[in-house]
Amino acid sequence: MKRRWSRSHLFTSLLLSLSLLAAACSSTPANQSQGETKPPENTPAQNASAQQAQSATPTDTLFVAINADQGTLDPAVTFDNGAWKITYPAYQRLVEYDGATTEVKPGLAKEWKVSDDGLTWTFTLAEGNKFADGTPVTAEAVKFTFDRTLKIQKGPADVYNVIKEVKVDSPTSVTFVLNQNFPPFLSTLAANYGGIVNPNVMKEEKDGDLGQNYLANNTMGSGPYQLSEWRKGEYIKLTLNPHSSVKPAIQNVFFKIVPDATSQRLQLEQGEIDIAEGIPKEQLKAVMAFPNVEVLQEPSLAVDYVYVNSTKGNPALQNPKVRQALSYAVDYDALTSSVQEGFATQMRGPIPKGLWGHDESAHQYKRDVEKAKALLAEAGVSNLKLDLLYSDNKAWWETEALALQSFFADVGVTLNLKKIAYATSREMMDKGEFDLALGVWSPDFGDPYMFMNYWFDSNNFGLAGNRAFYKNDKVDELVRKAAQINDKAEREKLYKEAQNIVIDEAPYLYLYQMDFQLPISKQVKGFVFNPMLEGIYNLADMSK
């Protein structure tokens, strides 16, 4: 019996030490384990996998690991920026975002003019742009694209409902007539749904679907790339549009579906992929230590903020002094470091940094417990109890809610955390059944309209945008006026004035802008992050 026991004991300890070894290996630094790489042996498969793992992907091919397969790729249907990373380089738009800015530059249109009343936009097309099948891009194609989007009546149509009519003046000139003046119109044309579609898609039409079925799986644009192969669940491959005048260095792009974050991390470390999109924040510090990888970090336009229900919640919140007190209670630095690992920037008013209209001189709240208490006393409020509504939609909201709870406790406000299923929480927000609620927001087009008009116009109560149910006649007047004129400097002035009011009256707690982070191989050159095109690559300018 004793002998037997010791034998199985031996085996057990052997297994244990094996698993310890495995654990130890996982923490081995990259360079060390690379040094241990065996030379390739004779078996062909082993050879292939060893080669692939050791180096170096071909320099004309880019490998991007994405988390999940994509849905439809039709620019008139998709509202998912996961799909946009495939379609954006395959289509061209009348105007394009300029480099890293939220301004636009000429795209398919070399110039444009707008009438004084802002209702008529005329674009003159540059010549020589061709779709991937060789047909030239004409004014007819532009009209076709927008008519098609409006007929399909899905998400993107909502953005263009402002269009009354698209008229072809000549093969190189096209005019948009709008229902009302809408200054951000130009900016919407640079977004993914502004991609001009080849009218030949109608040859693929089935049952009157305007080619939706075909474009779900194919691209038909004039961009430098086109979709050439899609192995479902495995990868999506882009190759060059042979008729494009642009001649990029990267000839092939594989968007490889790797759902598991750890696999992505290992493949990036081994050089099997060039970009890994799916590595969570808490693992990025480890990725930064890889010798062949850098982690790009840029402020994004996605903001995280708190709706302070200014009319329908706890009556105390109708007093701006109470809302200011809450704004002073927050320790913004502690919040960004505990909730976002420091990868975030405190907001300065509603318009985030990086978008025009952002006011660097605007007032920024800082933690001041005494001032907060004084403001509450002035307002005659004591023993305030508030509910904070949030859901599990964002992983970090739990920590954020707890942090806010402790900040508010310091000024004598009791915060009761109400975590609710996402769908239900949205419904409650829409109806205004909350005191405070956590939210995120990112702009669809590069215009302060996305923040000022959505968040503060009292016509937009509820999920539509004014989620604080905030009403101030002066602010209404200012933001509506700014949405009616086309002079940018004048608009900026109006928005600035409105911003000062809404910062002072604090219907939201302006928490932070999140940073965009991307682990990318050091071999890859030329990537430019545009905050309006988060998750989209300027493939044609990149090289390896």
Place this chain on the structure above:
Amino acid sequence: MRQIITKRLAMLVLVLFGVTLITFFLSHVIPGDPARMMVGQRASEETLQEVRRQLGLDQPVWVQYFTYMKGLLAGDFGDSIRTQQPVINDLITFFPATIELALTAFVIAIVIGIPIGILSAVKKDTGWDHAGRFFSIAGISTPVFWSGLVGILLFYKVFNLLPSSGRIDLMVTPPPTITGLFLVDSLLTGNWAAFSNSLWHLILPACTLAFAQLATVTRQVRASMLEVLGQDYIRTALANGIHGPVLLFRYALRNALIPTITVVGLSFGSLLGGAVVTETIFGWPGMGKYVVESIAFLDFPAIMGFTFVISLGYVIINLLVDLTYYALDPQIKE
């Protein structure tokens, strides 16, 4: 026999009907709106309603169910909301990958599991038995996401022997689809590069999945073998001088296999469904990964299609297991 089969087939239809009913209503009762997912957060109410109308979501749930069943009876699984493609196309794409993975894991589990089970029974309470128990219990109690990751760390990162994800290299052209199983198709077309490459991709996920199933096989074989070895006829055989492999395989194992087949056969069903996690870790383009993505998008038709096919598979395996039972054990025919 024929009567039994007919009866079982009728039951099969009934079970499947129940499955569609439950999944349909469950997936429609949970809060969430695929139309909202599709049009984006800030879309106007009109657009939202229009998309709901296009998807048929504005109808009462029972009307939607009726429409769905009408299509299903005609072999139409409907269109996926997310990919806007017929669900049947997606199932045809992803199902063979899952089958290939589950089948390979199944074979590995049996080839390794049965000998370990026999060994454990014959050398009961020795170090062999303990080691066998340790190994198989370790498999069943280790979550796949952990053993899978350790596998990737060891064989991809440290030894650099096996690929970490996918079904075949991006640069290797997969064999033309005949059965959809890469190993079989590449053999049939004599494409050795594709064969070895896909085999290389298959090893790690299949072993991970097999490891988790191993205990089911070994424990069952061990228990049945012990039971059989204690029977009178074995003692008689021993007394008659029959021993060694002949006794073990011809006399004992055959009888021990009957209960094993039931258990192991049913475990194949759970292999199909249980491949979900394995597929996610290894980026295996199968049904599991597909349904996870569909659930995140509330893609009802895709979820329904997946559940239906998996249930169908389960029910058919169940039937096959029972039929094997009849074939193996003549007594049951009475």
